[in-house]
Amino acid sequence: MSFETAFERIVGHAHAKAVLTAALATDRVAHAYLFHGEAHIGKFLTAMAFAKMGLCPHPKIGRSSGRPTLASCGQCPSCLAVDSGSHPDLQIVRPDGVQIKIRQIRDLQNSIVFKPMIGSRKWFLIDEADAMNPEAANGFLKTLEEPPDHSVLILVSARPQALLPTILSRCQAVRFSPPPLQALSPWLQKQRGLGPEEARLLATLSMGRIGIAAEGDPAELKIERDRILGALSKERLEDPADLFSQSDDLAATPEQLDRSLDTIEIWLRDVLIVPHDPDASLLINQDIPEQIMAWGRAVSTDAVLETLTLIHLLKRAAPRNLNHALVLETVLLKLRDAVIGESTTGSKTGEAGRVRK
Numbered sequence: 001m002s003f004e005t006a007f008e009r010i011v012g013h014a015h016a017k018a019v020l021t022a023a024l025a026t027d028r029v030a031h032a033y034l035f036h037g038e039a040h041i042g043k044f045l046t047a048m049a050f051a052k053m054g055l056c057p058h059p060k061i062g063r064s065s066g067r068p069t070l071a072s073c074g075q076c077p078s079c080l081a082v083d084s085g086s087h088p089d090l091q092i093v094r095p096d097g098v099q100i101k102i103r104q105i106r107d108l109q110n111s112i113v114f115k116p117m118i119g120s121r122k123w124f125l126i127d128e129a130d131a132m133n134p135e136a137a138n139g140f141l142k143t144l145e146e147p148p149d150h151s152v153l154i155l156v157s158a159r160p161q162a163l164l165p166t167i168l169s170r171c172q173a174v175r176f177s178p179p180p181l182q183a184l185s186p187w188l189q190k191q192r193g194l195g196p197e198e199a200r201l202l203a204t205l206s207m208g209r210i211g212i213a214a215e216g217d218p219a220e221l222k223i224e225r226d227r228i229l230g231a232l233s234k235e236r237l238e239d240p241a242d243l244f245s246q247s248d249d250l251a252a253t254p255e256q257l258d259r260s261l262d263t264i265e266i267w268l269r270d271v272l273i274v275p276h277d278p279d280a281s282l283l284i285n286q287d288i289p290e291q292i293m294a295w296g297r298a299v300s301t302d303a304v305l306e307t308l309t310l311i312h313l314l315k316r317a318a319p320r321n322l323n324h325a326l327v328l329e330t331v332l333l334k335l336r337d338a339v340i341g342e343s344t345t346g347s348k349t350g351e352a353g354r355v356r357k
């Protein structure tokens, strides 16, 4: 895989890119960064581009719109080694299964003490850093407390609140937000050679998640969205057996759960907006305004806001090892109460519920 040579080629994240460019241009790269923000919006790709630039012995320095720009050359042995995953001064740590384990952190520690082989720094990218188990996190903290001068550690996380506060406090935090759809659509036209309509639909369906937009098939994404939204119909929510099988199905994997929660969250956002948006220009699901309008008519604004708050809490605070189906079930039960117009304070959950192992 060929990683980007310049930040300009990565859509969005202007602030993050400016901070990182300045760090390299002034040779003030921090020892530890935390790249945080929602999943699939380009944090890891930016980290790879940053490391590639930092490692390249012939970076191109320029200016664009009055700001300094920096690019790796993309052709030297160092750049090619980054692309092929064989650079001796770049190590990537990812969860082994669902966790980052102490063994992986020990490997990092054994490597970080040695001087870089080619470049001037050694780069370590810890993807999904919040997946470190407690033993790994404590081990990692020791490295963060006294990192060797030549090392750069980049923690990438969509759930930074799951990291130890002592880890967070030692990293320079760089926040990433999904790029605006208006920016993503032209980028997709250029990057993927799509027509304007197709690019807009793909930008919409990927919800600003550049990682998905860059690779996703618009037709498949649409089918997936419609499958998730199908679970929100009144008939299906009212059928307890169906509701529980949907919860299992739409939360089969952690990624699937994330997609389902995002899709529901955006749907609810659209439900709030649609009455005030006659030409549907502000909707994210721009292709289905009537469906959004019809669903929204049956539900109170308060219930929608309460569900959004619940989803927000679950996304941020639910521990990684929580039963995924249970998370989605909680949301669907809340929505069921919303569409049948009942308060959630009663024992509805218990009546319809079943015992989960």
Ligand SMILES: [Zn+2]
Residues within 6 Å of the ligand: 056, 057, 058, 059, 072, 073, 074, 075, 076, 077, 078, 079
């Ligand atoms: Zn190079």
